[in-house]
Amino acid sequence: MEFIICILAGILFATGVYNILQKQLLRIAIGTGLISHAAHLFILTMGKLKRGQPPIILEGITEYTDPLPHALILTSIVISFGVTSVVLVLAYRTVNENNTDNMEQLRGNEYE
Template sequence: MEIIMTGLASILFGAGIYNLLQKQLLRIVVGTVLVSHGAHLYFLTMAQLKRGAPPLVVDGVTEYADPLPQALVLTAIVIAFGVTSFLLVLAYRTYTLNKTDNMEELRGSDHE
């Protein structure tokens, strides 16, 4: 199962980096989202996908699931959502002011 999850995280990283290298601002935002989701999936995979009882002390249970990686990824998802919403607002504001989302045009030319 870990091999499938690592492969899926690798696909997300690859697609995210491809989108980060594009010229359109919206594709760059999508690239950051894909890279962050790939990192979340990779972190959960490296924490070992264990099956066990909930982490409550009960007689007769010997294996518990570790809640720490899940809590860390949940926090990272909330932070990534905040960053994504900020980037989308920033991209919208840039488009309304400059009437373009092309990074080459936003940089300006060296001849000016």
């Protein structure tokens, strides 16, 4: 199961990098979102996907799940939401100021 999720995270990373390398600002924003989702899956997988009881000490329970990966993912979700919001606001402002979302035109290069 962990192998399948690692492959899925790799596919998300690859698609995110591909979208970041595009010329449209919206695709760049989507790429950052995909990379953050891939990071969430990667953190979850590194915490080992095992089943067990919640980390509350009770009698007779010997196997607990680790709450640290879930806390890290929750923190990562909040940070990625903030980064995505900033990227979208900057893209919106750039399109309104320059009347284009093409990165080649924003760099000053002629675009055919």
